[in-house]
Amino acid sequence: MKKLGQQTIQFDNSPQIISSASIVGKKEFEGPLGEYFDQVLKDAYHQQKSWELAQVKMTEDVLAKALEKVSLAQNEIDYLLAGDLLNQIVASNFAARNFPAAFLGLYGACSTMIEALAMAGLMVDGGAANNILAFTSSHYQATERQFRTPNEYGDKYPSYKQRTVTGGGTMIVSNQTGGVKLTEATFGKIVDLGIANPQDMGGAMAPAAADTILQHLEDTGRSPNYYDLIITGDLGKVGKSLTIELLAEQGCQVQDNYDDCGVLIYNSSQKVGAGGSGCGCSAVVTASYLLPQIMHNNYDKILVLGTGALLNPTISLQGETIPSIAHAVALESTGHLTSGIGREDIRQSLATSIEDLSGVE
């Protein structure tokens, strides 16, 4: 690997994502990407006695699925890199209790999936590991009661508020071939432009997303159209518009090849305000929708950003603002079609056609 510019690391040895899997809630399954996900919950408890434990079980399920797809045993995984939205990242910790591999805990709020992918790329590229499981998850009910309103009070969706995705996603980063290549990682700075409303996550995160996109392009000397797609994690429609605006102010035009996972995951009739948010949002969209598209050369090169609002309820009640962060990884097709990425049936159908998606408008 080498240091590229200020915040970017370029990989030399082509670490690859060789498998990916996802699990989602009913609402996400009913959205435009529903058919892409590997597994759907019957209800929010997922056969557990609490929402927190449901999130743990979702994580266990998705790890097993990603391994099964490429016939890897647990003991062939060197490291687990993960974090989630529950305090002390317990969904990840608890899922890792029964897994015979070292665990590195990360916290980047909803940027965690991409932070984990980037770190995994770095470790595999450097020769520190052969196979790494990177994963994250979020759960609507467990998140709401921790961050915002007791669930029994119900929930309202002003146009700028987003809904936390119930979803778990995982990817195996490996020195094996046959998957999707990680070419660069750009880690983001903490950006805080003073937004203090814990319901306006998209607005809080957009400046961080714009900052990391611009930094990545500067560090790599690329123009935005180098990528077939630049996609952010969970800005929703408010944050997406703001990001386009902030980039345009800096002379960077991205309308045609820019989208957001939080916009894609629901449709307008689902009453979810500005779209999806939560660690699981970019994780399941990347694992089950974006990666298969790359596998089938619908995209050749994409830049995926995880976007995190580092909201802390205690300090928020003290009147403080919400610092945000965005990390990016550049993904590239290797021209191969055989791998554990996405769903087998989806990969088959993608070989001939690609769906038209609507998303939140």
Add this chain to the structure above:
Amino acid sequence: MKKLGQQTIQFDNSPQIISSASIVGKKEFEGPLGEYFDQVLKDAYHQQKSWELAQVKMTEDVLAKALEKVSLAQNEIDYLLAGDLLNQIVASNFAARNFPAAFLGLYGACSTMIEALAMAGLMVDGGAANNILAFTSSHYQATERQFRTPNEYGDKYPSYKQRTVTGGGTMIVSNQTGGVKLTEATFGKIVDLGIANPQDMGGAMAPAAADTILQHLEDTGRSPNYYDLIITGDLGKVGKSLTIELLAEQGCQVQDNYDDCGVLIYNSSQKVGAGGSGCGCSAVVTASYLLPQIMHNNYDKILVLGTGALLNPTISLQGETIPSIAHAVALESTGHLTSGIGREDIRQSLATSIEDLSGVE
């Protein structure tokens, strides 16, 4: 770097800790290591309006101090690697808001300092960065009210309970020379032997500590006496005894060259139960006591373990147990005396003598 055994990474390019700094509360200053720390708080608020913001300010202070010691400017730092005990690691995030470097958030509870050091070593060793600031912090009052009892209820110390250290520590990992060498990192597995009492952190963490020590020795093919000192982060006297016992059961004898930062940081007259805990504990002891000892060849090789209890109050109230983790880094003298490590006056006095320390008995 190369993969060594199951969970260890050996560094090729000698990443070094070239500067370290610490800040502590009054209680820690009054302990046996008091004179080693760079800065002491006048009171728990540290001129801020809340304990959480005091912890942010402590972090800012200690980052500035570590840079000042080696005359590095903020823009010479490539990455910040950090986490802390506050939910959403806000002490670290908020301190990083005004820092012009990318931020990678980590969560390993009280193992965070060593997780950060290990990751920093990996990034510098791989050529991804020149200089990295690794840091963490904890604050007694802010931690207690988040994890356990409202502070107004007061606090009792049964013999097995530990006191959260008010302290912030930072280290600069660099490809420059003249400091203390990072030779290997061993990342730990999540270990959960079923302890569910949130006051018995030492007991919960000891099995993880023993597991990582044994794994490190197996991966490197070393015996425990390869190290002048093996030291855990914050097991306190209960966890320390248990670790010795667990290791002995596996035929690994460590009595003579094993200690614990949580035991060293307070003395028995301070009424702190079993000793110190919290992210800040291993951070300030390593930054300001251990590293200067290595610089002056009082120790040549030490193995430092960060030990984390991944306690989540919500899931704990649901009757769940406390998974734990321990990460290790091996540190080695380079024979150099010039650096920003520890306090200048301490380094001077260490050149001729070494203190006899009592600690919690």
